[in-house]
Amino acid sequence: MAEIFDAVDVIIAKRDGGELTGPQIDWVVDAYTRGVVAEEQMSALAMAILLNGMSRPEIQRWTQAMIASGKRMAWPGLNRPTVDKHSTGGVGDKITLPLAPLVASFGPGVPQLSGRGLGHTGGTLDKLESIKGWRADLTEAELLSQLDRVGAVICAAGPGLAPADKKLYALRDVTGTVESIPLIASSIMSKKIAEGAAHLVLDVKCGSGAFMKDQVRAEELARVMVQLGTDAGLGTTALVTDMSAPLGRTIGNALEVREAVEVLAGGGPPDVVELTVALAREMLAASGLPDADPAAALANGSAMDSWRAMIQAQGGDPAAPLPLARHHEVLAAPATGRLTRLDALAVGTAAWRLGAGRARKEDPVQAGAGIELHAQLGDHVTAGQPLATLWTDTPDRFARALEALGANAIEITGPISPTAESATGPGYPVAPGARPPGAQGATAAGPGPGHPTVAPTGPPRPRQLVLARIADPR
Ligand code: URA
Numbered sequence: 229m230a231e232i233f234d235a236v237d238v239i240i241a242k243r244d245g246g247e248l249t250g251p252q253i254d255w256v257v258d259a260y261t262r263g264v265v266a267e268e269q270m271s272a273l274a275m276a277i278l279l280n281g282m283s284r285p286e287i288q289r290w291t292q293a294m295i296a297s298g299k300r301m302a303w304p305g306l307n308r309p310t311v312d313k314h315s316t317g318g319v320g321d322k323i324t325l326p327l328a329p330l331v332a333s334f335g336p337g338v339p340q341l342s343g344r345g346l347g348h349t350g351g352t353l354d355k356l357e358s359i360k361g362w363r364a365d366l367t368e369a370e371l372l373s374q375l376d377r378v379g380a381v382i383c384a385a386g387p388g389l390a391p392a393d394k395k396l397y398a399l400r401d402v403t404g405t406v407e408s409i410p411l412i413a414s415s416i417m418s419k420k421i422a423e424g425a426a427h428l429v430l431d432v433k434c435g436s437g438a439f440m441k442d443q444v445r446a447e448e449l450a451r452v453m454v455q456l457g458t459d460a461g462l463g464t465t466a467l468v469t470d471m472s473a474p475l476g477r478t479i480g481n482a483l484e485v486r487e488a489v490e491v492l493a494g495g496g497p498p499d500v501v502e503l504t505v506a507l508a509r510e511m512l513a514a515s516g517l518p519d520a521d522p523a524a525a526l527a528n529g530s531a532m533d534s535w536r537a538m539i540q541a542q543g544g545d546p547a548a549p550l551p552l553a554r555h556h557e558v559l560a561a562p563a564t565g566r567l568t569r570l571d572a573l574a575v576g577t578a579a580w581r582l583g584a585g586r587a588r589k590e591d592p593v594q595a596g597a598g599i600e601l602h603a604q605l606g607d608h609v610t611a612g613q614p615l616a617t618l619w620t621d622t623p624d625r626f627a628r629a630l631e632a633l634g635a636n637a638i639e640i641t642g643p644i645s646p647t648a649e650s651a652t653g654p655g656y657p658v659a660p661g662a663r664p665p666g667a668q669g670a671t672a673a674g675p676g677p678g679h680p681t682v683a684p685t686g687p688p689r690p691r692q693l694v695l696a697r698i699a700d701p702r
Contacts, residue, residue, distance in 0.1 A: 320350075374541045
């Protein structure tokens, strides 16, 4: 069959700063999915889009074309309003775990179709797979039945949703074309719209551990996605939230599940609780429950009941012990003062190098690997106290993980004690007696050139988690 356009003409039009027509967009997305537009041609087009941008009508048409490449889900006969949440991805971002059962405990259905982690950000499915017996793959009938009975479902997105995006995202990952607002917005929203929920709340991350490093770009991404959702009939709002430091005190699969359970039990780190409650309020308000009190449901155990039901429905044993990595290494505070920087990207990279994440999508992850923080941003620390524990099954990973935490990853703002000054010499101080014998050799190689910086003065910087709320102005 003759093709109606030529890929080279479409690439040149965008390369020269032109606006693609609707039929050109429909064709190029469809022809790429069919394999008629070659990978190198789509790669050139993605780069032209990254450099020259897209108008709102182009982004909208591109999103619709990606949706049309696969199937659209619907929830026939479900007696619950449906509400979905998406995070653009961050370090220690385990919010989906307590959030889905928390919102479902008030009645709405939360179909949370999730993915696995790649690079320094973790994947929700990898986290849940550290629970004994838990199964990510559900048939559509199982998904619908669980949504009806339990309300909350977190499972793998099937290959049928927006297959064009699956192909294009893998290509962008290896061609330096991920960080384009039109391409990120259309990628996320094509899948979310195809999932068929009635409402969507977006958590758009901003800071070193996120795609969007600054607030202006994060807000722009949020606005584009809110508009795409609204135009498609999906009630959409977004919170732009801080990802300059990790969320909570744990980074890594089983470690994050443990912290999520603490939140569901009415405890947990204040930042994880604050963001869970803020997103839950948005989701509940969108579902017609503006007066619901999510903090109360964490305190009174109803969110925990909903979590247990969700895990059990997918074959998991919520009471089974979570896996622990076999080796650990303790990083001690090099100085006394306030922890004024704990860089999200550096901590995420260190956890990834310990085995919590994967470099290629076929790689396995270690359930117990990761980082446990003993202090969070703004906390006062004393020289020599444990700042973080690094966990892995493979101790030869410690050196490279510690290297990621070097240079400017950690900053402690004075006063500086005499012991602290000697602690900032080359290499990391390690809490006395904290290393298991098996890990000694692994760290003897040293952490590499960097070390935490100690700034002499400066006021504490309180962390503001929710930076902006974006809703459709219409
Ligand atoms: N997540 C997605 O699904 N797509 C992107 O482009 C970026 C993050």
